[in-house]
Amino acid sequence: MAESSASIIHVVAWGTRLSLNLYDFAIANPASTREANTLAKSVSLFALMLKQVGTSLKEDTTIPSGEAFETVQDIVLQANDVFAAIQAAVPDKSKRDGVRFENGHDGVKERGWSDVVHDRLRYMLPYVRSLNSTLAVMLQAFYTVRVIAWSRSRQDRLPPTAADAVANERAQLEVLIIEQQLLLLDVFDAFSTYQQTREEEGVAHQQDSTPPPSKLSKYRDESIGxxxxxxxxxxxxxxxxxxxxxFSNVILARWTQLKALERRLSLTDSEEDKPKPAERRRSYQPTVESVASDSMPPTARNSPELVKSPNPQRPPSARTTLPAPIPTSGVIRSTGPFSPKTGAFSPSAGPYSPSTGPFSPGPSYSASPASTAYFPGSPRRAAAATTGFKAPPPRSASFHGTFPPRPPPAPDTTTTTKVEEETADGLDIPWRLWLQSNRWDFVDDKVVSTNAAVPPEQAFTDRAAWTEIMQKWVRREALEEARYSFNQVQKEVSEGGRTRFETCFCIGRPLTYVSGGGYTAHTKPK
Structure with missing residues (x-):
């Protein structure tokens, strides 16, 4: 590839110099101005196209085939012969300087080409154009394959747009092929005229280094005749x-790796279409943890402690203190710091990543399915910045009784998982305290995990700190009664290969645990 790149650069530079020389010759020879200008333009366009194709081959080797590289190398060799034949018909600039009219007036003496040279250059003109058109067909074939690959990844979302894009690229490829094939036929016609003139002038065939048109036969469509x-x-x-x-399909198969690409895409599609294991398939279906009422004792059926699994719903806009709450219908995917089995924080949960950054509340508030940042930074400050709202002063009274924790869901009789018994000192309630990127994971009033180098008391004294707790441990009505600003989000948790979503409350102030399950807002360190 390095050798090929060097030869391409050499031919591009030669074509640029030759084009300038032809323009100078056209100025010095008014009798041949039109022909020289036309040939100079064709040489320049070919040099630009060759440079573009060379860049495409260098930057992306997954689409061009091995035959495409060989074709470009062959075109480079033919361009060397063509440029040499053209340069032989154009005298150097030093030989054209100082020429004057025979009558003594300043100017340039009109000197045209001989008939042989004139017909040779007329033959070289379609030859250069055919090489340029062949490169254009190759480049368009690369673009077509790229669009085909792109369309395969968009068929599930934008099928009409993807199909239209592929059809448009194929149509452009057909147009360029028609132009190329017509130019190749012009080359053979021009060579017949040049060959006849050469014989009339008595120029020996051995003395002519002009490339024959048979070198272009490999680029022709044989079905034309x-x-x-x-x-x-x-x-x-x-x-x-x-x-x-x-012939456009022949070109795609000859100069691109379309078949290999289609095989890879088909394998990818077949892998995605394979049926998943039964347990994993069930994990993608919505499930509701319930207790069979027929198998429960009468006392349990009438127990007020039995709580149904929460059904996430969008909170009314009038009952939230944020200008743009997170839609509860959206899903915030996360590995989740909560352990669904024990209800405690999982020590293996990753710390909050500052690089993801908190969401900024606004009218276009949305949740990315792959995002782990599920709580906006400082709801108090975000609300004040957008609406001028000021949060009420912290309440120092304990909400034990009026702010009881939500009891954990009743155990499912269809599983063998048992909820751990409550400890003597607490309910093993997991919750999380945040201050910027610092995180403290609590179970009741004990810190079980943290990524911070400072004690949690610093968060209790900072008004920018906030608290997270799952919905099964706290009632929404208690948060509203306490006039806490909060957001309700969905967190994805995994359990034994199954995935489900649980509701989490993100409260816009630091709270502390009170023995017995109550919580109190913090106004000063204890």
């Missing part, structure tokens, strides 16, 4: 147009 057989232009155009669709 032999180019030597002269046909009317309308008939030739009709043949090329009818063959363009099939």
């Amino acid at each position: 032999e180019p030597q057989a002269r046909r009317p232009l309308a008939e030739t155009s009709s043949l090329v147009r009818r063959a363009s669709v099939n």
